[in-house]
Amino acid sequence: METLEQVLTPEEQFQARIDADVRIEPKDWMPEAYRKTLIRQISQHAHSELVGMLPEGNWITRAPSLKRKSILLAKVQDEAGHGLYLYSAAETLGTTRDQMLADLHSGKAKYSSIFNYPTLSWADMGCVGWLVDGAAILNQVPLCRTSYGPYARAMVRVCKEESFHQRQGFEIMQTLCEGAPEQKAMAQEALNRWWWPTLMMFGPKDADSPNTEQSMKWRIKRFTNDELRQKFVDMMVPQAEFLGLTVPDEKVKWNEERQAYDFGEVNWDEFWAVVKGNGLCNQERLQARVSAHEEGAWVREAANAHAAKRAAREAVAA
């Protein structure tokens, strides 16, 4: 007696569920490679949120007004929250928080290269929100429908919160662009520095992205890197024009036939150099992260000691 399940291998059954858009949940059977890919991707995503607090944290004490400071604090707090949602999602796959942090701190795990660029002026806070979070949203919205349930649910929450991040960034840019000539120049200068690194956030070209095909098949990813990069350019060029700013790419030109903007080639040598640890701030970011973790060790230990003491006291009372 043979049922359908005996005919199909576990991998085939798994793929059939994915193809039917059935979400995979933590206790369901999954191929080891799927589990590993997700742990890598989700933890990398979580690390990016954590490290992403650093370039903006740099400006909290120097925000130009109390309103801007409150907004920036709330945004940085959101990023800590996003990291926590994502670490929790990764933990459902069988890894531990300690393991993930150890991999981040040893340099084994990666985080988004964008955070290895410095934030030199207040206009950078505008660009980080408008461009960097804008790019992040494009990446993240399709992840709300990713095949792994806990990841998709975490992303729904992240996306809800992320749109305020982008809007406040655009507002900073708009305010600068409507201000004094020096302020507008500051906005343009920041755009010049952030434009290309932001395009790199979508990852290598499809031809150089060996994992994309499998991730698409498993419906972890729903669009390729190049598709998202094109969408981003199409979205951002008109916004830059609205601000009266110029995107630093002479090849940007509307293509009537494609109904999309043509644009120049990303400097892939720079991309790979930053990925490999040779960006402007790689060492500084990792060092700041490791110090925060090490200097916070006593807090974690004290909380454990306090919990143990309280538990003992309650045991005596009972």
Add this chain to the structure above:
Amino acid sequence: MNQSEWPLWEVFIRSKQGLDHKHVGSLHAADATMAVQNARDVYTRRLEGVSIWVVESKHIHASNPDDSEAFFDPAADKVYRHPTFYEVPDSIKHM
């Protein structure tokens, strides 16, 4: 488990009075008091809740996905448990 790692807690939030608590995610905390405080910071920054429950994850017992057929399928062939199974004449109102 690493000794320095705080235990894992599942977080449930009531979004407003009259609705039930719903699972929203998990977090690490040294004890229940801290878990509630952390849940407030992590999951209710935008008025998402009026009440929080936390349960240490190790206390959750779940059905096994491998048994789901045997477990849940018996309900599939009992259409008579649904009102749509019954035909009501058009002239009958309020049913």
